[in-house]
Amino acid sequence: MDESGTPANALFALNNEGDRLALSEADRIYDAVVIGAGAGGMAAAARLNHYGYRTLLVECRDEVGGRASTVDLEGFKINTGAIVIELGGDNGQAFDELGVDMGTRVARRPLVLKVGKRHVPLMSGPTGAVVKATLHAVGAIARRVPNMRPERGVNASDWVAGLSRSPYLQGVLRNLTTAVFAAEPTDVEAAVFFDYFTKKNALKTYAFHPNGTVGPWQAMAKHFEKTGGTLWLKSTVESFTFNRKGLVDGVIVRRDGQTFRVATSLVVSNAGPLATVSMCGDDHLPSGYPAEVRDWSNPSTLITVNFASRIPLTDVSGLVFFGPTRRLAYAANFTETCPEMAPPGWHLYLGASTPHPATGEFDRDAEVELLLADLREHFPGFDDARILSVEITSGDWPGQRAIAGRDLPQTTPVANIWNVGDGVREWATGGQSACVESARIVTDTIRKYYPATVLRL
Secondary structure (H helix, E strand, O other): OOOOOOOOOOOOEEOOOOOOOEEEOOOEEEEEEEOEEHHHHHHHHHHHHHHHOOOOEEEOOOOOOOOOEEEEEEEEEEOOOOOEEEEOOHHHHHHHHHOOOOOOOOOOOEEEEOOOOOEOOOOHHHHHHHHHHHHHHHHHHHHHHHHHHHOEEEEEHHHHHHHHHOOHHHHHHHHHHHHOOOOOOOOOOOOHHHHHHHOOOOOOEEEEEEOOOHHHHHHHHHHHHHHHOOEEEEEEEEEEOOOOOOOEEEEEEEEOEEEEEEEEEEEEEEEOHHHHHHHHHHHHHHOHHHHHHHHOOOEEEEEEEEEEEEOOOOOOOOOOOOOOOOOOOEEEEEOOOOOOHHOOEEEEEEEEEEEOOEEEEHHHHHHHHHHHHHHHHHOOOOOOEEEEEEEEOOOOOOOEEEEEOOOOOEEEEOOEEEEEOOOOOOOOOOOHHHHHHHHHHHHHHHHHHHOHHHHOO
């Protein structure tokens, strides 16, 4: 019984007058509720379901994927955030563990660095093998000789300036931190940058999907539902309910015009630490914790231009990182590998940048113009291309919820609530694989301390 005398495992709907109306309990009680179907939430829900937990996944949008999803714009598949799919690391492991085919395709040259007019492969061919081996060797030596590694607290810009005053290197550094961390070099600790690029398999294999970045997550969602998981799209978790011990025992969901309570023993939030605090309510958290999370929150911004042309504008087949530019950090050629992403006869591209500053207020019009100027320079014929959209991911839909290296723990002050996704990634990680890694860590913890069979006793 909760404090109102209501059975803790009951579900109640709230009508417009606020009266409680008992509904059927049979399909409204779950071992775990996962909030948000981005990469971290989708992976957490699928994995919990795979290991026998009755799992409800609640997503406020009409599609899974979060900032790794895709929208259709007049026949063009436009990604909403992430533009490539990582095949290695925790991303690949999660799909293998579930037995789900990602359905991806690897470009002829998945990743190149543009140096002047040259395209240097970073993942393929002899050059790619040398780059990977060199980074791995530097990392291995640094683990034995700690003084090689940058000191904590030094930002990447100052560290590189101490090694060389070359403006060229600073330009490359800015574009690499944009591409990997959605940040500027002054935002990112040098130790994070160094550890990321020198760890084993630092340059993962990137791929595209004919349905856009959302494709693999659609496949995982289909598997999740086919194997017994419950997915509610266009539904919002508004708040949590708590028992006398201060543990969460339910979530209040808004769905199909109704507001009702779903009973659960566990909550995993992919909505970000700030949103999790809001759903908990300050009164259910230790004094000072909500303010700490609000002060911590400092999301970064990405600007992307989606454009298309009837003629090819580049011979790059996959993703390209750029040397020094005004703003353009990376670009992608989708249709050479996945022509299904555009109507017949069209070539689909994307160019991306972070503004200055990457966090906080900036001149939007000026930053977009700087990106467009770079695209004109690096994509001859750009002026005749069709600009499909200019997307600015910031605020509630940020490039990243936290600058790499400043992530919060996956745990919260409430023992049966966890966060996953960006904002709670492990040290020196990035991309979707980092979000999936956080989901693996959390779900392994749940399996260890909250076995599905025990929850139902």
